[in-house]
Amino acid sequence: MKARLLPCGEQGVLLEVDTIEEVLAWHGAVQVAISAGEAAFADVVDVVPAARTLLFVVRDGGSLADVRAALHTLPVPDRPSRTANGDDATIVEVPTRYDGPDLDHVADLTGLTPVEVVRAHTGTPWQVAFCGFAPGFAYLVGGDPRLRVPRRREPRTSVPAGAVGLAGEFSAVYPRSSPGGWQLIGRTEVTVWHTEREPPALMRPGMLVRFAEAG
């Protein structure tokens, strides 16, 4: 095991690796073990992936020792496969109108034309690395590397639900109206967060997401 296990209180342990790809590989391996009913993970209530870490939280009174031991022996692929390895193997399709207020600016920043930006964004599937910031806000990675752009210098006080944005290595769809500093290139009608749906988040860690230009 190349990962490091760091203490995180009486109910948590933090697994640290060097890259987001390794996080995805570990997350996939843990999902497989949990789906197979691996007893060591029976007390785990939350597995929280992030940029370089996976946080495991056990239920009140649960055992961390079993989790730590199981992580030491868990078979994890050296290189993550570019296939869906979340709790749902389907690919999420996101029809998008590419008319965002920052599309031209992103084109300037990347040296592409707006049409090329759209082609790059729709050309390769993205993968959900982790959720955060707001319920259902999924950080997508693995897209076309030419689309790496900085955040806006001045965040917007209100970004509408369904806005499709870029920031750093990530793309995302805003699940609901909120402040935000991402470069907005489009919008979608897809509901990415719905509390009456099970599960409520459309995009969950490990899942593949493909954007398509809506007519």
Added chain:
Amino acid sequence: MTVHLEVIATGPLALIEDLGRPGLASQGVSRSGAADRRSFQLGARLVAQDYTAAGIEVTFGGLAVRAHGDVMLALTGAPAPATVDGRPVAHASPFTLLHGQCLRLEPPAAGLRTYVSVRGGIDVPPVLGSRATDTLSGLGPPPLRPGDSLPIGSPPPTWPNVDIAPTRALANDPITVQLIPGPRTDWLADIRQLATKWTVSHRSDRIGIRLDGQPLRRHPCRIDQELPSEGVVRGAIQVPADGNPILFLADHPVTGGYPVVAVVRDAEVDLVAQAVPGQRILMSFARH
């Protein structure tokens, strides 16, 4: 008309809470729920129901509710002086608020959050399996307002068999809590700097408590470094670049972008959740 409580006054903040929504962190939702879980659970036991029923978390007294139908209640957590139609009622002791009677809570002399446990539970529609108000994500019912009508669920088949429960006094100053080293101890010049007296800032809420004191110094190798966001737990102490620690409570974000250098022992997070601004917290590292 079904049995319900009519809200007459709320004080600074009154929220419907239960034990929250565990298991949704990977979708960006924190557990939330009662800030002082032990007090919430004691209240549920006093009215003889399981922990899934929702109650009211009253911040610094000021709540007034009128019963429509008879309702059995218990008050736990911060011992706010309480009256029913002007007559005092005991803390941590079940009592029945009869149809038409009004319960009023004064600000507590010690502690911050009082729990009103209701036999049958407050039966507002659950969101993602919980009736807890999450002040960070906005999930769950909005804060209570005067005029609200709170429906009460069916009482459980069990009956209370305790008249009064002994509770720990909350007046201690400083509160003493024990820490477990966190994942990022090496980001501080000296982690032992944390083991001292801190003062609870007035800029504290259900998301976290800001601690005033001697700012913690970063390790020289980490001065200009940024930590990629990572998952955090209730009780985690995160240290921003300015060195003033933040101790996360029930509505903490799922991930944090500053190093977590220590975590408060779980049972003692309940005590910390009762700390009022200006109160001191003496921290020490737990011996193993």
